[in-house]
Amino acid sequence: MTAVIADRIESAAQAIDIAxxxxxxxxxxxxxxxxxxxxxxxxxxxxxxxxxxxxxVPAAFGGADLAPTVVAEVVRIIATADPNIAQIPHSHFVYLNLLRLAGDPDQQARYFGAVLDGARIANAQSERGGATVADIATTVRPAGSRLRVDGTKYYCTGSLFADLLAVLTRLDDPDEELGLAPGEYVVYLPADTPGVRIVDDWNGIGQRTTGSGTIVFDGVLVERDQLVARAAAVHAPTGYGAFAQLLHAAIDAGIARGALTAATDFVRRSSRPWFEAGVQRAVDDPLLIQRFGELAVGVSAAEATLGAAGAAVDAGVDPGGAGLASGDAVARASLAVATAKILADRAANEVSAALFEVGGTRSAAADLNLHHYWRNARTHTLHDPVRWKYQHIGRALLHDTAPPQHGVF
Incomplete structure (x- = not known):
């Protein structure tokens, strides 16, 4: 486990200040x-x-039990500075939420306690080769009195920094002795478990330092009490997917704000006015002022909508309890987060590209690396397509259809 000794945070105000x-x-x-x-x-x-x-971490286990709104704001603040670092704990928070919703008391005590002491969780979820991203080929199956995990995972964000891995697996055959039914399970295991090989091979154009490499699981032996059935969180009105998506929207909103700040600083310090403007400073060019106003409105709208979505998620979950809420409350939360995700996606990509439009030729110098804002925005917003957010919002309006419960909405 990690050698880091973690401080204890007790309030939302303290968390925001530290962020x-x-x-x-x-x-x-x-x-x-x-x-x-x-x-x-x-x-x-x-x-x-x-x-x-x-x-x-729930208060019952010694944590601050802060609401999704606060977590999203913490992530957004950090993403304005370095969205790579902001993305690294995304899965950490998501899989802590899974434990809260679906873990048994012993599992909760063990893993919540480890996190309070400074442990970090990373995901091992996505795969390649299936018909869709939802297909799972990594298996967990009985091996005597224990179980065995085999498979390969990709895009394992934060895995290079992790103490614990949350591995999404598929159990095909029931095992009455171990009390396991067929279905999807998340296996929590130390990153240094024998048979685990973490490969530093992430080569995306953006989010380059998130540690999102490949993990190979070759005959990894685990105990029954390391498995958490996923269905209780994903296929019930828990807000599990809405919470995960809220944090993604927070990263995008943070990128947008960071890019706008960088553009503002660059134009103030380094840009020259276009000669037709008839002004001495770039910041006095009326067309440039207009463009900055447009960009600022997009970023502010994304941030405001993120806050509204966070409040809806707060209302749709019970942070200190079982996590169950009314289906209507969770549906409202999911739709609010979908709206926030759309606006944050739009703002992050538009502002990070417009940085060069307003900055001029000098802003394209490779040594400045201002393009990392656009590369980060373009890469992170590929996580899930906003075109499906529009679909679910439209269906809710026209058909009174609740959004799906599948963990990514």
Missing amino acids: RNLAAEFAVGAAARDRARQLPYPQVDRLAASGLLAIT
Whole structure:
């Protein structure tokens, strides 16, 4: 397990204040880390030591039990400085939520306790080769008194920094002795378990330092009490998917704000006015002023909608309890998050591209690496297509159809 000793956070105000301080630290050197693909081990250690990774641990287990709105704001603040670092704990929070919704008391005590002490969880979820991203080929099956995990996972964000891996698996055959029915299970296992091989091979154009490599599981032996059935969280009105999507929207909104800030700073310091404007400074060009106003409205709209979506998720879950809410409340939360995701996606991609439009030729210099905002936005927003967000919003309006419960909505 991690050697980091984590502080304890007790309030939303404290969490936000710490996030702002860390963001100021993480902003220094973010572009250089991206250019060199320098993995942020010291920064992730700082994040874990700050106590922010434990803010969703239920109060019954010693945590701050902070609401989704607060978690989203923490993620957004950090993403304004370095969206790579903001994305690294995304799955950490999602799989803590799975434990809250579907873990048994012993599992909750064990893993919540580890996180309070500074442990970090990364996902091993996505695969290649199936008909769709929802197909799972990685298996867990009985092996004597234990179980065996075999398969390969890709895009395992945060795996290079993780103490624990949350591995999405498929059990095909029931095992009465172990009390397991067929279905999907998440296996929680230490990252250094024999048979686990973490490969640093992530080569995306953006989000380059998220540690999103490949993990191979070759005959990995686990105990029954390391398995959590996923169905209780995913196929019930829990808000599980809405919470996960809220954090994705927070990352995109943070990228948008970071890009707008970078554009503002660059134009103030380095841009020259276009000669037809008849002004001495770029910041006095009326067309440039107009464009900045348009971009600012897009970013502010994304941030406001993110806050509204967070409030809807807060209302759709019970942070200190079983996590069940009314189907209507969860549906409202999912639709609100879908709206936030659309606007954050739009703002992140538009502003990070417009940075060069308003900055001029000088802004394209490779040594400045200002394009990391666009590369990060373009890469992260590929996580799930917003075209399906529009579909579910439209169906809810026209058909009174509730959005799906499948973990990514």
